[in-house]
Structure formats: structure tokens, C-alpha cells
Amino acid sequence: MTNNTAATRTTATDGGIGNEAEVVSPLRTIARMVARRLARSVVLLFIVSIAAFGLIWLVPGNPASTLAGEFPSQEEIAAVESALGLDAPPHRQYIDWLGSALTGDLGESLRSGRSVSSEITARLPVTLSITFFAVVFALLVAVPVGTLAAVRRGSLSDRLLTVGSTLGVATPSFFVAILLVIFVALNSDFFPATGYVGPSESIYDWVRHNTLPGIALGLALAAELARQIRSALIDVLRSDYVRTARAKGIPERIVLTKHAYKNSALPVVTILGAQIATLVGGTVIIESIFAMPGIGGLAISSVLSQDIPVIQGIVLVVGALVVAVNTLVDISYGFFDPRTRQ
């Protein structure tokens, strides 16, 4: 899947310019590259916003009477209708919704009546924390394991990595989470099984509460990354310039850190970017297991009560975040690897 993404990215960007890019100064090429990626992300955001808003059209029957709760009165239906702006034509509704969304107003929850944007901003730090811990855990595991397997190719540790990463990718994160609760949280006081503490209250408690969720969420990513680092490193270690470096008598440790890592970093960054969406989606279920008050919990409770404005807001905000991260990754890729600029 990730290979697919990379391939499409390059094909999507190599239209048009061709040979003239050789004459243009590097700065202009970079500026063009950034502009192109930004334009692409605007298109993506536009589609995401339509998808988020369009959820209302998927509600079966008359949305207003379905969403007004059980046995609504005529007034209640009318209230929902005007709250959602359902009395206007569809394109008008979308433009109004997007217009206020751009100013930070995502409407009010149908159930609690609270502002959707403040509900989301209150819960976003929890989701971002779990994602952050997952990425840190994945890197901490994948870099040494992948390196070891690449350096000692064919050895026992290499084969263990292959088996381990296949298992790691297939094991559902929520099963890992449950295993961690059974075997770690229930047996020790250090890692709690539930709850969340923000970093502003206590860094120490923040780490304690986020470690197990981070591991559960990050395990599949660690497996995937370790595999990629291994194959990227193997490719680099076979290359001519590494042979030259070794022939010059540079110690293996320096060959790895100075030459090999730099060139195998790009595929790793690409995968990280591609996996961000999966990670953020995965937090939904991890939050529910560890009873953490994040976006996921909000999404589930609003889905169960068909609180459409909240769901729309979550899809829009999370979608925008993911598109932003991916655009940054794309742009950084262009900076590091001149070949992808065109």
C-alpha cells in the first residue's frame, strides 16, 4: 500500500515541466514544488470538506426528524432543521457551513448544545499525545531492530525480525492493548490501565498514562518501519559509495551513521507520513480501551447518538490535520531528494 502511495506521488508530480527544470535555479524549482504540493493539498482539503459535510445526506429519511431524537415534536424537528440550515438549498448549506468552519465555528452539538470546535480542541491533545507516543515507540524499536537485521542479514535475528514483523502487522492494536492491560497494567502500579493526564499538569504522569496506549498503537507501525529500514539499509549497504567508504578504512559504525542512515531515511519518512492517517484512526479504539477522553471517544458517543454536527467537525479537523502532515512530508521529501522536485 505504501509503495503505491509513493509511486502515485511521483507520477502525480512529474507532469509538465520536463527538461526546462534543468535550466531553472534550484530555488525556483523548490518554490514551484512547494506551490504544487500546496495546491494539491487545497484540492484534497476541498474534497475532505465536501465528504464531511455530505455525511448529512447519508442520514436515512428526513435528517431533521431522524436527528431530533425519538418521537420528536413538530417544533423540535423545525429547530434541528434551522440549526443545521437544512431549509436552504444544498450548495448554499455547504457554503455557509464551510464559511463558518473557516472562522473556527463548527456549529453546536445537537445533544449537549456545546460548541463543536471547543469540544474538539479540548480533546485533541489526548489524541495527539497517544499518536506522538506511538511514533516515538515505533522509532525506538524499529531503528535498532531494522539496523541489526540489515547488518546481519540471514542471521537468526534477521529471521526473527521477519517473523516478528509479520505478526506485529497482523495483530490488532486493541488486542495488544488488552494484553498490555492484562499483563502489565493489572500487575503494576506504574502504568495505569485508564485515564489521561496532560503534560502541563505533570510530565511524569503524562508519560505514565501514555506509554501503554502508545505501545499498543505503535506496534504495527514499528513492525512495518523495521521491515522498511531493513530493506532500505540493505540496498544502501550494497551500493558503490558504501563499498568505497569501507575500502577507505572508515569504521563500520561511521559508515552506518554517516552514510547509510542518511539515504535510508527517505523511505522511512514517507512511510511515517503515509501511516499518520492510520495511526490517528487507530487512536479511536485505543482511547476507548484505556478510557482516555480523546477525539475517538467523542466520535463514538456522537455516532451512537447521531450527533451529526460533531461528526462533521471531527472528520473535517482530523482530515485537515492529516492532509497538513502529509503535505509537510511531501515538501520535506522534495527538499531532501532533488529527484522528486519535478
Added chain:
Amino acid sequence: MNQHDPTATTSDTQGQKPATTPQKWAVWSAQPTSPAATETTNQTTAHYAGSAVRQTLRRFMRMRASVVCCVLLLLLTTVSVAAPLLATHDPDATDLSSSLVSPSGDHWLGTDQIGRDTYSRLIYAGRVSLLAAVEALVVSVGIGLPLGLVAGFARGKTDAIISAVTDAVMAMPGLLLAIAIIGAIGPGLTNAMIAVGVLLSPRFVRLVRASVISVRENAYIEAAITSGTSPVRIMGRHVIPNILPPLLVQAAFTTGFAMLAEASLSFLGLGVQPPQASWGSMLNSAYQTINQSSFQPIPPGIAIAVAVLAFNVIGDGLRASIGREEYRS
């Protein structure tokens, strides 16, 4: 495949113009298109096709892990189909006097909170989980294949629109989007699997589109287009057989992924609804009683992991053994 297609095109044209004059026949007969000759070519095609399948099989059989996983999956399917015969208890029969008992001779995998036999529930739930994954696969291929064909063939604006939407869907967190769709259309296993199928369809759109674009570069497709063969026929005869190998590989991975998605959604209570159970919902109810019995989450969790693993390993094995050299890695 390649070298036989010109023959296929010739017979196409013949089929469309049955009223050819004898003179034209003279021209045609320079090529081996007499009924007898066509038969021989068909036989060679069949022979080649047979040996391609056999070669693929031989390569696949050499991959021990994939073969083991195939057997495992067959076993899972058989057990699920034969669940009524293999179950030791009624999967829904409650017995509050023996709730959350440990594995024993009577209850092989113990019981859940309301005394239902975990082993019997597990094999019945397997039916639900496997079927749901197949449902999602059918939905995603059903959407992805035609859209990919259209995008790859039409190119231009149509392609740009389809590709942009595909990119946008792929950029979104799938699970969250599935939850959002369920929020609009309501919870339930069928709804959940439709949502999952829709969200997985971009994988097929991309794959099919890319394959169509690379296949249509071939001279024989151009020849077919020039000779007036209808696009539908070109797709059916030349394009689909060519993209079948990568499609099969992707189908294996997608089924595994759909299983994972079903388990996640049912775990969250948005998929399968009680009293029906899937492995995901069993895992959730076992998690509710984790303080009393830490064994109960293990069987459904392992079942999910093993099934998903099997689909992934089979996908890996297929990728390494099926299709032309350039598809394999």
C-alpha cells in the same frame, strides 16, 4: 498472453462481420484462421494458460508459510461452516450458575459473563467475521474495479476527478471515516461492512487504473481499438485477464484488512449487534470482565490475529508467485 492476443483480435473482427465475401476470405486465409487452425491456436492458449497456473501453483507451493496459512484458513472456514456440528453447547444458551469459569473438560475455553460457552461462541462468531470480511471485499471490488477501469481508459478529466477523490479518501483515517459513515446511516454489521468496503475501494481503483494504463500501452490494444473493437470488449478480453494477478494479491490483503476493520467496529459496538457475535464483539464483552477473568479475551483475540495473519501471508505468497516477472517482487 501477449503473443496470442492478435489471434483473438482477428476472431473478434470476424465475429463482428460474418458477411465477408469469398475474396476477403482469400486474404484472411493467408493467416491461420480456418476453423481447424483456430482450434489449434485455442488449444495452445489453453495449454499455455494451464501451464501458467501450474507454474504459479508450483512457485506458491514452495513458500511454506503461505501454504501453512492456506491450510489454516481452510480449516477456519470449515470449522465456521460446520459450526453446528462442532459446537459443544448452544452458543446463546446462558447459564448464570457457571459464569466466567476457567477452561475445563465441559467448557473447553471457559464461559463468558453470563455463562455462555466460549468455544461454541467462537466458532459461530467465525462465520460472522469471515462472511463480513468477504462482504466488504465484494463491495470494494464492485466499486473499485469499474471506477479504475473508467479512470484508466478515459483519462483526462474523468480520470482527474476519480483520482482526486481516491487520493482524498486514502488520505483520511479509514476507521474514523467508517465510524462517521456509520454515524449517518446507523450501526449494524451490513452498514459497517458497506462503509468499510467503500473506504477500501480506492486501493482497487488505484491498482486497476495503473494496470489499465500500462496494459493499454501495448500494441495489440491499440490494434484492437483501431479495428473498432468496443471498449467493453477490450476490457473484458484483454485488460481484465492482465490485471487479474495483482488484483488477486490485493484481494488477499484487503480481506485481511476488512477483517481487522470489522473486528474494530464490532469491538466499538458499531458493527455486529447482540445477540449475534463476531470475534470483535466477543473481545469487547470479555474486556468488560477483565478484572474477574483475564483469560476470556485471549481466544477471540488470537482468532482475529491468526485470520488476519493468514490473509497477509497468503497475499505475500501470491505476490511472489503470481503473474508476470515484473509484478513479482
